[in-house]
Amino acid sequence: MSPSEDADRRRAERARQVGLFRYGLIQELIDTTLTTRQRGKMARELASQEHTDPFGRQVRVSRGTLDRWTRHYRAGGFAALVPTPPRVTPRTPIEVLDLAAALKKENPQRTAAQIQRILRTTQGWSPTDRTLQRHFVNTGLTGTGEGGHPASFGRFEATRGNELWTGDALHGPKIGGRKTYLFAFIDDHSRAIVGHRFGFAEDTVRLAAALRPALAARGVPETIYVDNGSCFVDSWLLRACASLAIKLTHSKPGRPQGRGKIERFFRTVRDQFLVELDDERVGEIEHLTELNRLFAAWVETVYHRAVHTETGQAPIERWPSSIPKPLPLPSQADLHEAFLWSEIRTVRKTRTVSLHGNTYEVDPMLVGTKVELVFDPFDLSDIEVRAAGKTVGKALPHQVSRHAHPKATPENPAEPVPSTGIDYLKILEAEHSVRTAKGINYSSLMDTDQGGRR
Numbered sequence: 001m002s003p004s005e006d007a008d009r010r011r012a013e014r015a016r017q018v019g020l021f022r023y024g025l026i027q028e029l030i031d032t033t034l035t036t037r038q039r040g041k042m043a044r045e046l047a048s049q050e051h052t053d054p055f056g057r058q059v060r061v062s063r064g065t066l067d068r069w070t071r072h073y074r075a076g077g078f079a080a081l082v083p084t085p086p087r088v089t090p091r092t093p094i095e096v097l098d099l100a101a102a103l104k105k106e107n108p109q110r111t112a113a114q115i116q117r118i119l120r121t122t123q124g125w126s127p128t129d130r131t132l133q134r135h136f137v138n139t140g141l142t143g144t145g146e147g148g149h150p151a152s153f154g155r156f157e158a159t160r161g162n163e164l165w166t167g168d169a170l171h172g173p174k175i176g177g178r179k180t181y182l183f184a185f186i187d188d189h190s191r192a193i194v195g196h197r198f199g200f201a202e203d204t205v206r207l208a209a210a211l212r213p214a215l216a217a218r219g220v221p222e223t224i225y226v227d228n229g230s231c232f233v234d235s236w237l238l239r240a241c242a243s244l245a246i247k248l249t250h251s252k253p254g255r256p257q258g259r260g261k262i263e264r265f266f267r268t269v270r271d272q273f274l275v276e277l278d279d280e281r282v283g284e285i286e287h288l289t290e291l292n293r294l295f296a297a298w299v300e301t302v303y304h305r306a307v308h309t310e311t312g313q314a315p316i317e318r319w320p321s322s323i324p325k326p327l328p329l330p331s332q333a334d335l336h337e338a339f340l341w342s343e344i345r346t347v348r349k350t351r352t353v354s355l356h357g358n359t360y361e362v363d364p365m366l367v368g369t370k371v372e373l374v375f376d377p378f379d380l381s382d383i384e385v386r387a388a389g390k391t392v393g394k395a396l397p398h399q400v401s402r403h404a405h406p407k408a409t410p411e412n413p414a415e416p417v418p419s420t421g422i423d424y425l426k427i428l429e430a431e432h433s434v435r436t437a438k439g440i441n442y443s444s445l446m447d448t449d450q451g452g453r454r
Helices: 003-026 036-047 063-076 094-106 112-123 129-138 204-218 235-243 260-276 279-284 288-303 332-338 424-438 442-453
Strands: 164-175 178-187 193-199 223-226 247-250 341-346 352-355 358-361 370-376 379-387 390-399
Touching: 003 063, 003 235, 003 341, 036 063, 094 112, 094 129, 112 129, 164 193, 164 204, 164 260, 164 279, 164 288, 178 204, 178 260, 178 288, 193 204, 193 288, 204 235, 204 332, 235 247, 235 332, 235 341, 260 288, 341 352, 352 370, 352 390
Parallel strands: 164 223, 223 247
Antiparallel strands: 164 178, 178 193, 341 370, 352 358, 358 390, 370 379, 379 390
16 A cells, blocks of 8 residues: 555544544434424533544534534435545655654654654754654554543433443353353343343454344344443444444443443343353353353343342333333344444555455546445455445455455354374384384495486
8 A cells, every 4th residue: 555545544534533523422412302402402511511532632512513513414324424534735755754653663752843853863854843743643653642431321220221221241251262251231221131142252243243133123222331342442333323323322431330230230140140150061061152042041031030129120021111112123224234344445546445455446437536345344255335425336356365354253263174194294204213223325325326427
């Protein structure tokens, strides 16, 4: 990838981060159940506060801007919130910026001002320290400050089912020598476990495997509340929530208020389910599917039917009585769209784009433009191309060496290659032993060799 293409990619990624930031601010304002007065009050409160943008700066957003973003989202969805990155012609020679980056990597403690002094001393000229600092931020060579997070819920109970789901992960037993992790989502009002799944990794893919069936079977919640683990802050989760109009909220680091219900559930899991999985019982579980089947049986027959000490009802009774009838469920098409991943790329002059080492051909009319590549993380052979939020065809595989996204690791490792049973070195060792036992006539070998030359 050339430096200009890499810069275009970074600008496109920054634009997407801005879009996610805008959605994070207006996700409450787009609630169709709000009255005009309620929406106006909420917008004024947001406008009166400082917010941390994706680049660590404290900013204020005016009421008019919030209203404009809300209108854009209603008209064009999430794509309408993503600004079009400007085409910038750098005035600083790329070799100077590369040298500055190398100096920063060599000693990360160097400030932009210090590197400016070094460049002036060694090269006779340097861009401003502000230019260098901006370059370091764009290339990920400096911190971007502490991010802002919405306020936690504190001591709170939702007034109805599917108003709030809280999600988290729990370390589970080892199956086949591999560590397992339980992802679970609890409905705040009823304490029902709306989604759960054990997996072999605490990552985005395993989180999706727990959340997607929950949405398909239990409906779409108004809010999902999670912590700041790497899988929960992945941009994929915010994209999925934006697609389904779900408000995504994160707890503040070190302040887990509002997470008591999921933590209490995990304690119940340890005391009632995991306690039964001693070493002997775990050794009998051969596949992850069996562990998930056992856990589902415990949830449905024990946990959901036990009367909760705070609500005075069993979750299996409280949840159905507090949701609308019939329960609105997302369509399969909406779910499919929400759980796709996407990345921004610039179409080269050769009408190709690259994605994780793969090369794809796109419509020649898109040369020089930025496009969104939308795909299933487990299948990089089927890539949909979108421009300005609209589908403009498929990206045809040109050179494909990777068939899944780097983060989309399979649940089970690949089967080992069958052994041929041939130990070549052992064979040579045995042959050598036989020759040594008989004795080797080196003079004869030399005579034969000389005779051969004659």
